[in-house]
Amino acid sequence: MRQLVFAAALLPLSLSAQFTLQTSNTTAGLRGIANVDGQIAWASGTGGTVLKTLDGGARWSACATPAGAEKLDFRGIQAFDAKTAIVMSSGKGDLSRVYKTTDGCATWQLAFTNPDAPDGFFDAMYFTRRDEGWLLGDPVKGSFYLASTTDAGATWTRSKSPDLNAPARNIGAFAASNQSFIISLSGPIFGGGAGYLYRGSWPGCSQSQSYNQPELCLDRLPFDRIHLPLQAEGDAAGIFALIATSQAIVAVGGDYTQPGNSTMTAAVSLDDGQTWHAAMTQPHGYRSTVAYDVTTKTWITTGPNGTDISTDNGIHWQPLLPNPARGDAPGADKDWNALSLPFVVGPKGRIARLRTDAFQSAR
Template sequence: MQHSTKSRQRRNRTISYHALVRLCLSFPKGICVLLESPKLLAIFIFTLTLTIHAQAQWDIEDSHTTASLRGINSVGGGVAWASGTNGTILRTEDGGFVWQLCAIPPGAEKLDFRGIQAFDANTAIVMSSGKGDLSRLYKTTDGCQTWKLIFTNPDKEGFWDAIQFNDRNFGVLLGDPVDGKFVIMLTFDGGQKWEKQTLKSTADINGEGAFAASNSSLLLSSTNYRSFGTGGPGGSRIITVGSGPTDTYQQDVSKTKKLPWSSGQYADQLPTHLRTASSGVFSIAEAQHGMGRVAVGGDYQKPDDRIDTAWHYDVAHYDEVTHSFWVAAHTPPHGFRSAVAYDAQQKLWITVGPNGTDISRDDGRNWTALKPRKEDAPDADKNWNALSLPFVVGPNGRIGKLRPTALKP
C-alpha cells in the first residue's frame, strides 16, 4: 500500500484577527468599531461565517490518481473507500485529508471497479463491472494491503451493475439480464458464498439494462427489500424484489403501456418520455427508516437536458390510470444526474452529475442548484459520478467532501 505525501494538517478555515481588520476596512465607516467590543465582534464573526458559507459545498481532495472514480462508500468515523478504473482503490482514515492508494488485487490492473462496500478501516469488498468474468468481487481484511478473489461472474454474457450490503453478512449483487432476466445474487456470510435469487417476470424489454454509473442503481432498504432502476430504448422501470426468495414487484417507468398483473407482482408506471440506450433511472435512495424514496437519472448523452431527471415516491398521489405512486419532480435538477443521497442531519436530498449539484428540501418535488463560492474553483459543483455523504467522486481522480455548513438554509 502506498501512502500519500500530503500533509495531514487541516486547512485553516478560521478567520484571523488581522484578516478581520483588513476585511472590516472594506466595509462602510463605523463597522470597524465592532473590533472594540468582544460581544459585537462575536456576533459579527458569526454572521460573517454564515454569509461566507451560504454557497459553500465541496472541498476538493487530493486523490493522487487520474482514474475515473465511480465507487465511494463512507462508513463513518472518518473512514471511507473509493474505487475506479485500472484497478484503482483508495482509502481514507482521517476524513479525507489523506487518501491512501491501495494495493491492486492480483490480475485486476485493467479492471473497472464500479462499486465498493466497506465495513470498517480494514474490511471492504470491491466490485468490477465488465462482460462475463470481467465482473468480479475482491475482499480485503487487512486495510487493503492484500485482496482475495471471492466471486467471479459465472455468466459469460452477464454484467454486474451494483453491490449493496445492509450489514457485515447480508449483501445483494445486481446484474444485467441473462437469458431474459435480471440477475440478483444474495450473500448471507459477508460475500464468501453467493446464490441467485429467483425472480418472477422480470424479462428485459428491448435492450433494457441497469446502469453501473454510481453503484446506486440498486437500493437495499432497511427492511431488505431490493429496488433497482433500469433504462433502454424500450423504456425504463423500477423493479422491487421482496425480502422473500421469490417476491417481485415491478414498477414500469414507461408511460405508454401497463404491465399485466400476476401473482406476487404489480405494475407501477413512472412518468418518463426517455427511450434511448443512454437514458433511464441511474440512482435510487431512501430517507431514514424507508420514509420517502427518490430516483434520479436522465440521458447521460444529454447532460444539460432537465427532462425526466428526477422522481419521488408519493403514496398520497396514486394515479388510477397509470397505477403509479411515482411523481416527476415539479422543478427538476439542472441536468442528467447519476447519484442521489439523503442527508438525515439536514433532512434534505442531494444529487450530482456532470454539470452540477442540486438539493431538494421537499422530498424531491423541487430542486435548486448548489453553487460554489466565489473563492472556489468554478467547476467545484460539477463533474461528479457517485455519492456517499459526505464524499463525492468523479472522473480524473476527483474527490470532494461536503462542507458541514453547505446544506444549511
C-alpha cells in the same frame, strides 16, 4: 397517498456552499465511494484502483491492486471499517468480479466471478450489513441477474424469480454510481434503462429459512415492474440512482449523452415505491447519483453539469453553486459520478468533501 402540493415559490433560486476538493493522487476515473464514519472512507475506479482515507480525506492513499485486476473497472465499493471492504468490478463476462480485503487493503481475495461469462455485467452491489449483501447484473437470457449473500460475500445465491424478465432485449441497468439497486421498507428495488423500475416485496420467509435456504426465499421474491416518469428514449436514458428513507424514495437519471437536458431527471415516491411522480422542479441536468443528509433532512444529487438539493423529499430541486468567497473552486459543483456523504468522486481522480455548512441556508 400523500400528494405533491408543496409551493415552489418557497424555495430560493440557488444556494451557495459546496464541495472542498481533495487530493487523490490518481488519475483513475472514480465511481465507487463508501463513507464509514466521516473519517474512514474508501473509493474505487478504473485500472483496479482502490483508495482509502483515515483522516476525513486530508490524505488519500492507494491500496494494493488485487492480482489480475490491473485492467478492471471497480464501479462499486462497500466498506465496513479501516480494514474490511468489498469491491465490485463491472465489465463484460468475467470482468465482473467481487474482491474482499480484511487487512486494510494490503491484500485482496477474489470472492466471486460472474458465473454467466462470456455474458452478463455487474451493475451494483449493496450490503445491508457485513454478512448480508446483494448483486445486480444486466439481463442474461432475458432476465436480470440478482443474487444475495449471507456469508459476507463468500458465496452468492441467484434468484430464479420469474418477475425478473427484462421488458426488451436492449434494456439493462446502469453501473454509473453503484446506486441502481437499493433496499426499501418493502423489499429490494432496482432501476434501469427506459425508466423501468422493479419493486420487490419480501416473501414470507422465516429468519432461519433466509440463512439456511436463501434460494427458496429468493425464488419466491415477487417484483412489480413500474415505468417511472423519467427520460426513457434511447439506450443511454433511464434510472441511474435510487435512495430510500422512511419518508420517500427518490430516483434520478436522464440521458447521459445529454448532460444538460433537465427534462424528466428526477422522480419521487411517497408510498414506498407503489406510485411515482415527476419532481415538480427538476434537477438542472442528467444526474448519476443521489444521497440524503439525515441531520439536515436534505437530498442532494449531482452529475456532469452540476449539483442540486431538495428539502421536501425530492419534490423541488434547486442548484447548489460554488461560493468563491468561501474558497470554493470554480466548477466545484460539476463533473461528479457518485456520492457517499460527505464524499463525492468523479473522473480523472476527482474527489471532494461536502462542507458541513453546505445545507445551512436551505432551511
